Amino acid sequence: MSHVGKKRKLDKSRQDRLYFDSYTDVTIHEEMIADHVRTNTYRMAILRNSESIRGKVVLDVGAGTGVLSMFCVQAGAKKVYAVEACSIAEQAVNIVRQNNMEDRIEVIRGTVETVDLPEPVEVIVSEWMGYALLHESMLNSVLYARDRWLKPGGMILPSKAELYISPISDPVVEDRLHFWYTVKDQYGVDMSAMSGFARKCIMNSDITVNSVHVEDVLSHPARFAELDLYSVTVEELKSVKGKFTCESFGSAAVNAFCVHFTVTFPCPDKPLVLSTSPFKPETHWKQAVLYLDAPVDVVQDTVVTGEVSMYPSEESARHVCIHVDYTIGEQKRQSKTFSIPDWSSEAHTQ
Numbered sequence: 001m002s003h004v005g006k007k008r009k010l011d012k013s014r015q016d017r018l019y020f021d022s023y024t025d026v027t028i029h030e031e032m033i034a035d036h037v038r039t040n041t042y043r044m045a046i047l048r049n050s051e052s053i054r055g056k057v058v059l060d061v062g063a064g065t066g067v068l069s070m071f072c073v074q075a076g077a078k079k080v081y082a083v084e085a086c087s088i089a090e091q092a093v094n095i096v097r098q099n100n101m102e103d104r105i106e107v108i109r110g111t112v113e114t115v116d117l118p119e120p121v122e123v124i125v126s127e128w129m130g131y132a133l134l135h136e137s138m139l140n141s142v143l144y145a146r147d148r149w150l151k152p153g154g155m156i157l158p159s160k161a162e163l164y165i166s167p168i169s170d171p172v173v174e175d176r177l178h179f180w181y182t183v184k185d186q187y188g189v190d191m192s193a194m195s196g197f198a199r200k201c202i203m204n205s206d207i208t209v210n211s212v213h214v215e216d217v218l219s220h221p222a223r224f225a226e227l228d229l230y231s232v233t234v235e236e237l238k239s240v241k242g243k244f245t246c247e248s249f250g251s252a253a254v255n256a257f258c259v260h261f262t263v264t265f266p267c268p269d270k271p272l273v274l275s276t277s278p279f280k281p282e283t284h285w286k287q288a289v290l291y292l293d294a295p296v297d298v299v300q301d302t303v304v305t306g307e308v309s310m311y312p313s314e315e316s317a318r319h320v321c322i323h324v325d326y327t328i329g330e331q332k333r334q335s336k337t338f339s340i341p342d343w344s345s346e347a348h349t350q
């Protein structure tokens with residue numbers, strides 16, 4: 001949903017309040033815990049690292065209902081500081097008590113930037129990823145926690161994130177655009193003049209969060225960025241960018257790009273990867289779809305190249321923008337900038 005009206009930059013306290021308020025309802029926590037790929041991958045990663053967690057002090061950044069903190073206790077953690085800024089922290093206290101873990105887990109209400117822990121930690125765990133990885137910018141808090149509280153040689157779970165892009169053909173869009181040509185046959189009124197307006201509305205500059213079907217992906221996904229959580233800086237997150245090259249699988253019309261991410265957990269045997277790829281089981285993150293202004297036909301092995309740049313929105317630092325420069329086959333280079341639709345229309349009115 002897009003909102004009409006002049007946008008203005010939100011002050012940081014208002015941005016934060018809107019962000020944290022969005023986590024006070026049960027629905028978002030239900031969606032996250034019910035995401036089996038997400039929750040089970042974290043559980044397996046924590047339990048497989050029990051040798052590194054047993055007897056150690058852990059910090060859970062953005063703990064929510066505290067489920068990751070409890071996984072850490074199951075893995076043998078001596079103490080877990082579950083830091084959570086929104087009111088769901090009250091529920092986390094109840095859940096911790098219900099599971100008889102109050103001697104090991106201390107729920108601390110506040111942002112990680114403002115709370116004061118009694119001691120440094122040896123492990124940081126956090127489920128910080130947003131849509132298109134960086135939407136909501138909670139990674140900044142994890143990096144703050146790393147620099148402020150993590151002992152040298154400590155562990156971060158997950159420790160690496162990677163971003164991928166691939167050209168796709170979304171048949172639903174083509175069906176919706178074609179619809180206006182079918183009205184005459186049904187009702188005797190030619191409404192094909194609506195097609196241009198429809199294209200403008202549908203193939204807009206929104207980052208659309210949607211499930212992409214495997215058969216609509218037109219190439220192997222190309223990795224364009226990698227973040228090492230042990231070394232990446234907040235400054236570097238202001239512009240995450242990289243080049244990509246893809247070759248199309250066959251003949252189709254490219255009408256969008258799909259962006260997805262993976263995060264990797266170090267494990268003693270082999271790394272564990274949580275993937276939001278359209279080629280993997282669906283997660284609540286789905287994929288980020290970026291619609292082009294007009295479709296471009298490709299054939300087998302047509303080369304698609306470009307560069308992606310991701311950076312915080314001017315209106316709200318917690319919102320991500322994605323700029324794509326791209327060339328499809330022999331077409332001239334194109335550019336388009338996308339952003340997540342603003343869910344805080346009330347923030348722009350007083």
